[in-house]
Amino acid sequence: MRITVRRTWAVVGALLLLPLSTVAAQAGSADPLSADQVAKMSPERQAEVLAPLRAAAEAVAKVGGSTRSDVYTQVALGTDYRSVKVYLTDVSAGADFLADVRRTAPRVDTGLIDVVAGKKTRKQLDAEITALTSRRDLPFDIALAGPSVDGGTIDLMVDDPAAARAYFATPSVAKDREEASATPLRITESTGAAPLSRENDSAPFYAAAALGPSYGGRSQCTSGIPAISTWDGRQWLVTAGHCYNVGDHVYAVGGNYVGQVKFKRPEIDSLFIETPTYRYTWDGVDAAGYVRYLNGVRNVAVNDFTCQLGYNSKVVCNIRTVYAGNATWPIDGYTIRGSYGVPHYGGIVGRGGDSGGPVITINDPDSRQLNGIISYGTGCNAAKECSGGVAWVDVWSIFNNFAIKLNPS
Known part of the structure; x- marks a missing residue:
């Protein structure tokens, strides 16, 4: 009709x-x-x-x-x-x-x-797909799922179509689906699928992405602040100043071009890559990760707890702040000032290549608050795994020095 x-x-x-x-x-x-x-x-x-x-x-x-x-x-x-x-x-x-x-x-x-x-509402289809993809007992992996435009079928791309068809043909499964008036499935083989992840971020760039080159499976550095100038509207991706030099062309570990380093502020161990950005950060403990909105910024207080999202360490939380804005450490002949925290329960708190990554507060389940960018670790071994503590440049120091804010504000 x-x-x-x-x-x-x-x-x-x-x-x-x-x-x-x-x-x-x-x-x-x-x-x-x-x-x-x-x-x-x-x-x-x-x-x-x-x-x-x-x-x-x-x-x-x-x-x-x-x-x-x-x-x-x-x-x-x-x-x-x-x-x-x-x-x-x-x-x-x-x-x-x-x-x-x-x-x-x-x-x-x-x-x-x-x-x-249309056959079913979008809300009904979303519920069906969520029920399918959230199951952990399936004898196959779902690479992609989505409904046809009229809602008459749900398309499943799977790694083993034969196993999928056999599973849905099982009498008990078929009966349950029939009683639930489940949407018919169209099963196809996934010919290779991989998540687009922080290993190969693309524009607009987020915080906590892997910046190349890669050494021994680790990124050289991590992106830290997706920013925009308050005075001319140019967009910047901020990372640690000791990572690159002015004029360097920066690429993601996966090969995507990020942009060129246009400015460097060694006194705050920060540099600025001109490139499109947006105020999200990669999060999660795996290489693929997920993204979370950056809902604001603040400098931390002593005894506050933070997390760091450097790419090589992924997520490290329960970092207890010992010095807030008044810690100093040497980088390339400069004395850097910022904050320092220790792993409250011990363990590795940072790794080489985490530099530049965001230090955040989890003040909301679905978003994060930015505190600064990682600069320095203590108690580090030959593999650059640091268990003593981690130091970061406070976000407001960077904002005020270079006249930027989160993009968009």
Whole structure:
């Protein structure tokens, strides 16, 4: 079932509101376009042609994710690249849905939107996929899972399709899925999958990513602060000053180009790589890690507990602050001032290559507060594993010296 919306007057109204470039794009050829044709366009031309569709799709997604999540399945650009398809489990709700879109984004041309029948809501599909991927007793690994655009199937990319099919054909599993009206599965083989991780971060760059080159499986240094200048808007990735020199080109351990070192402040053991950034940090105890938002900054107090996220150590917590802002240590002939903490329960608190990585406070389950960047370790052995303590340059020292803030603020 489909709701067909008359477009003539909607388009006329939109023409009065849209920018001239968008109007020109809509007023041009109305012939359908193929994906190949769109792919061959320059990015600028794509932006012109797809602008009204993208605006409509974004508004649809906002409504579908909020006021009408009860019927919303998915949104897609039409395969003709002249329309937008919104999949709803109840197409009779289409008129009300489009009214919500108009209220949310009055400038959007809702005449471009076709309402198409969906099988299940996005919330229902998300719950099913989560139930599948969170299981730890499966005789196969799921590399990727996602629903078809109409919600009629769930696609599973797995390492062993035969094992997956046999598992879902097991009488007890099949019965449970039938009773739950589970969405049909489409199983394909994963031909090789790896997480995009802090080993090979890409723009916009985050804190706690591995900066190359790599020595013996360890990164040379770790990214520390995704920043932006308060005076000219240039974006920076901050790491320890002893890691590189001005003019050096820096790469992630995995090979992605990060950017060039433009400034260095050896008195605070900090340097500044010009590159796009965003205020997240890599976290987690494995190489892949996950990301957490940086919700703010502060300098720590004595007896406070912090964590350090240097790439080679991953996550080390229960670092008890002994000196707050008044510790000093030597780096390349300079006396660096900052804070110092010890591992409260002993053990390795830092490793070579952690330098530049963030010292953070976990003040929220889903975000982190930045305290500074790692500079120095004590009690280190020949392998540069340090059990005495770790020192860091306080975040406000860096912010005030180089006039930066978290990007975006």
